[in-house]
Amino acid sequence: MNAEIIAIGSELLTPDRVDTNSLYLTQKLNEAGFEVRLKTVVGDNREDIQGLLRAALQRSRLIVLCGGLGPTEDDLTRVATAQALGRRLTLNGEVLEGLQRRFAVRGYTMAKINERQAEVIEGAEVLANPAGTAPGMWIEANGAALVLLPGPPRELKAMFEAAVFPRAARMAGGRSMATRTIGIQGWTESEVDTRIAPIYTSFSEVQTTILAVKGVILLRMQQWVGPGEIPSQLDDLAGRIQAALSDTIYSTSGEALESVVGSMLRKSGRSLALAESCTGGMIGAAITRVPGSSEYFRGGIVCYSNEVKISQCRVPPALLERHGAVSAEVAEALALGVRQALGSSIGLAVTGIAGPGGGTDPKPVGLVYVGVADECRCVISRRILPGDRETVRELAATIALGRLRGFLMSENARA
Amino acid sequence: MNAEIIAIGSELLTPDRVDTNSLYLTQKLNEAGFEVRLKTVVGDNREDIQGLLRAALQRSRLIVLCGGLGPTEDDLTRVATAQALGRRLTLNGEVLEGLQRRFAVRGYTMAKINERQAEVIEGAEVLANPAGTAPGMWIEANGAALVLLPGPPRELKAMFEAAVFPRAARMAGGRSMATRTIGIQGWTESEVDTRIAPIYTSFSEVQTTILAVKGVILLRMQQWVGPGEIPSQLDDLAGRIQAALSDTIYSTSGEALESVVGSMLRKSGRSLALAESCTGGMIGAAITRVPGSSEYFRGGIVCYSNEVKISQCRVPPALLERHGAVSAEVAEALALGVRQALGSSIGLAVTGIAGPGGGTDPKPVGLVYVGVADECRCVISRRILPGDRETVRELAATIALGRLRGFLMSENARA
Numbered sequence: 001m002n003a004e005i006i007a008i009g010s011e012l013l014t015p016d017r018v019d020t021n022s023l024y025l026t027q028k029l030n031e032a033g034f035e036v037r038l039k040t041v042v043g044d045n046r047e048d049i050q051g052l053l054r055a056a057l058q059r060s061r062l063i064v065l066c067g068g069l070g071p072t073e074d075d076l077t078r079v080a081t082a083q084a085l086g087r088r089l090t091l092n093g094e095v096l097e098g099l100q101r102r103f104a105v106r107g108y109t110m111a112k113i114n115e116r117q118a119e120v121i122e123g124a125e126v127l128a129n130p131a132g133t134a135p136g137m138w139i140e141a142n143g144a145a146l147v148l149l150p151g152p153p154r155e156l157k158a159m160f161e162a163a164v165f166p167r168a169a170r171m172a173g174g175r176s177m178a179t180r181t182i183g184i185q186g187w188t189e190s191e192v193d194t195r196i197a198p199i200y201t202s203f204s205e206v207q208t209t210i211l212a213v214k215g216v217i218l219l220r221m222q223q224w225v226g227p228g229e230i231p232s233q234l235d236d237l238a239g240r241i242q243a244a245l246s247d248t249i250y251s252t253s254g255e256a257l258e259s260v261v262g263s264m265l266r267k268s269g270r271s272l273a274l275a276e277s278c279t280g281g282m283i284g285a286a287i288t289r290v291p292g293s294s295e296y297f298r299g300g301i302v303c304y305s306n307e308v309k310i311s312q313c314r315v316p317p318a319l320l321e322r323h324g325a326v327s328a329e330v331a332e333a334l335a336l337g338v339r340q341a342l343g344s345s346i347g348l349a350v351t352g353i354a355g356p357g358g359g360t361d362p363k364p365v366g367l368v369y370v371g372v373a374d375e376c377r378c379v380i381s382r383r384i385l386p387g388d389r390e391t392v393r394e395l396a397a398t399i400a401l402g403r404l405r406g407f408l409m410s411e412n413a414r415a
Numbered sequence: 416m417n418a419e420i421i422a423i424g425s426e427l428l429t430p431d432r433v434d435t436n437s438l439y440l441t442q443k444l445n446e447a448g449f450e451v452r453l454k455t456v457v458g459d460n461r462e463d464i465q466g467l468l469r470a471a472l473q474r475s476r477l478i479v480l481c482g483g484l485g486p487t488e489d490d491l492t493r494v495a496t497a498q499a500l501g502r503r504l505t506l507n508g509e510v511l512e513g514l515q516r517r518f519a520v521r522g523y524t525m526a527k528i529n530e531r532q533a534e535v536i537e538g539a540e541v542l543a544n545p546a547g548t549a550p551g552m553w554i555e556a557n558g559a560a561l562v563l564l565p566g567p568p569r570e571l572k573a574m575f576e577a578a579v580f581p582r583a584a585r586m587a588g589g590r591s592m593a594t595r596t597i598g599i600q601g602w603t604e605s606e607v608d609t610r611i612a613p614i615y616t617s618f619s620e621v622q623t624t625i626l627a628v629k630g631v632i633l634l635r636m637q638q639w640v641g642p643g644e645i646p647s648q649l650d651d652l653a654g655r656i657q658a659a660l661s662d663t664i665y666s667t668s669g670e671a672l673e674s675v676v677g678s679m680l681r682k683s684g685r686s687l688a689l690a691e692s693c694t695g696g697m698i699g700a701a702i703t704r705v706p707g708s709s710e711y712f713r714g715g716i717v718c719y720s721n722e723v724k725i726s727q728c729r730v731p732p733a734l735l736e737r738h739g740a741v742s743a744e745v746a747e748a749l750a751l752g753v754r755q756a757l758g759s760s761i762g763l764a765v766t767g768i769a770g771p772g773g774g775t776d777p778k779p780v781g782l783v784y785v786g787v788a789d790e791c792r793c794v795i796s797r798r799i800l801p802g803d804r805e806t807v808r809e810l811a812a813t814i815a816l817g818r819l820r821g822f823l824m825s826e827n828a829r830a
Contacts (some may be wrong), residue, residue: 014624040456041454207425209431280700282700285695288769291771292772301715342726343722352596355706382491
């Protein structure tokens with residue numbers, strides 16, 4: 001069951017815009033039982049769209065077109081599809097009335113130009129658009145199905161869920177893709193691959209992808225299953241990988257690292273304070289991304305200058321002079337100091353050299369110290385991180401969360 | 416001069432991965448004089464790649480393929496391209512020696528499998544890969560050119576700059592795309608469009624795109640120009656839009672808002688301190704993204720709890736009790752307090768309700784107060800922001816930077 005996605009719009013062919021609708025669509029099409037074999041982005045050009053559609057009808061069972069359903073001259077999806085199929089495009093009275101009502105409710109008279117949105121391709125089923133004006137269409141032709149969806153993500157998602165998913169799933173006859181996602185922190189992509197390649201390569205039915213995202217590794221495994229079938233290879237593989245990677249796995253449910261750490265803090269009834277130097281607030285931004293984080297997150301100090309390290313995080317000035325701001329000693333003092341200053345049970349601190357300037361031979365760009373402290377312990381770690389300024393900062397923030405997780409785990413182990 | 420981009424790799428057809436190489440390539444191809452008319456993502460499937468190539472050769476002058484040049488069974492770009500062109504693929508002795516040397520330098524013996532990377536299509540020019548093992552190829556056929564580039568962005572960019580750009584520019588004969596980017600803060604996308612649509616629609620040679628990104632609006636204008644030609648429509652349009660939008664424009668050079676604000680602080684010799692509640696560190700993260708920000712950025716307090724607002728930002732407890740943490744009074748007290756606590760010339764504070772919980776009728780989710788204070792002034796503003804938790808936080812952080820910019824501008828006006 002092959003599907004393909006065609007995104008239509010000249011703005012998607014500029015250097016600023018990526019088509020992200022296709023990510024959502026791919027996930028949903030996989031769930032509905034379709035494999036996405038091609039994705040294309042095409043401009044508002046009638047001939048180009050027609051050419052693509054003719055080729056698509058030769059090779060795919062399901063063709064999803066997004067965008068180009070607006071009311072302007074540039075919106076060519078309806079007319080290009082009708083021509084590629086050799087079918088008529090006619091004004092649909094019912095759709096027109098719906099559009100006019102929609103405008104009237106808001107106190108407007110519909111402009112003549114919007115009538116175009118009520119044009120329907122011969123033989124198409126109209127798909128209602130509760131979130132906007134442009135209706136969608138489901139068209140069957142030559143054993144394939146074509147779906148026309150509006151471009152705005154909110155409208156596209158609402159229409160897909162309500163009208164397209166059930167039709168697609170029916171076409172695929174109960175086949176679907178089962179997936180598992182494992183989140184790993186503390187190892188590089190190649191370290192992970194070295195350990196698990198001998199395992200996953202022996203599972204022929206499971207497709208495994210390794211993805212490095214801002215300091216964590218996401219391992220995605222997927223297997224096609226028939227109606228009612230259990231993805232036994234997938235379950236078996238996931239279990240064996242969990243055993244092989246053990247503690248470096250922070251999540252088997254797709255949960256984010258900051259959310260996992262948040263749950264650990266909440267369960268242990270402990271509170272957190274941050275002292276951030278080179279990350280400048282990125283760890284705080286991640287921690288507070290989680291709704292309800294105020295339960296365990298006390299706050300943070302962005303101690304970008306030495307003055308703030310001294311006055312707010314209680315770092316002794318002599319320590320800064322002797323060891324420098326980027327040192328194990330200062331990381332420790334920051335973690336202990338911010339914990340006391342903000343009255344939290346745990347203090348987490350990061351200090352490092354993000355670059356591009358400021359590096360020296362003994363202290364190169366990328367050098368980062370992380371400190372975690374509670375009332376009786378303080379753990380310091382040191383890393384030299386690769387990449388440009390923003391990469392070093394992102395990695396440092398993620399590594400700090402990973403260290404906090406390790407600290408909380410070892411605490412549980414001791415309890 | 417039509418170009419198209421084909422990204423090859425089954426991992427790009429999963430719900431987790433977008434092809435971002437094509438954004439870089441689009442910008443460079445535009446600069447070199449080519450319009451990108453199609454972008455396609457295809458899996459590691461020989462027939463699919465061949466089918467695409469045959470269609471591409473019918474319609475495009477320049478076809479850029481990225482990825483699939485590795486040494487494994489899944490890397491099919493070389494063989495599929497050779498077959499689509501009906502040309503032979505042969506082991507190239509010189510490339511092979513280069514590969515072997517590369518391995519030897521690192522102390523490895525090259526595995527047999529890597530020999531595949533030394534296979535070259537008949538009639539192709541080999542493009543050196545200084546950043547990796549897979550060489551690229553430039554192939555001319557039927558009046559079109561095909562370029563094979565490695566998938567890893569670092570390798571792709573290095574090869575494009577060195578070997579592809581000059582060849583492409585020569586093909587296009589000096590034609591190129593001139594672009595201007597204007598950054599706007601403080602208005603919504605539709606407010607901007609209402610004001611400038613009457614202007615830009617009368618410039619037929621300029622393509623104008625409006626893009627909303629995390630609270631700022633980017634206006635991108637582009638015009639094709641011949642060899643030596645000046646983009647006079649583009650310059651004229653940019654000038655008229657600048658006059659129409661005046662103070663809401665923070666940049667005409669593509670510079671980020673945090674960088675513009677940083678330059679203003681540096682020039683005026685003033686320092687900044689932050690008090691962040693709902694944004695949790697996002698403003699600090701943005702400010703410190705700019706290299707050299709330590710010159711003017713003192714630091715910040717992430718005052719997520721009332722205790723931290725009181726102890727670190729010197730907010731009187733009675734104020735919190737009387738008006739609540741999300742109020743104009745507390746925004747003012749935070750801005751004044753953090754300025755004093757951190758000893759900076761300017762204090763910037765944000766307090767708000769990011770949701771999803773915590774909203775009430777008088778104080779709904781999305782309510783945000785921003786305060787900016789120096790030694791003699793304090794300006795407070797109030798907004799109700801749309802969207803989910805992360806959107807509200809992103810918008811709040813950008814609006815705070817915009818307010819800081821307004822504060823610094825009005826200061827200059829008074830001086």
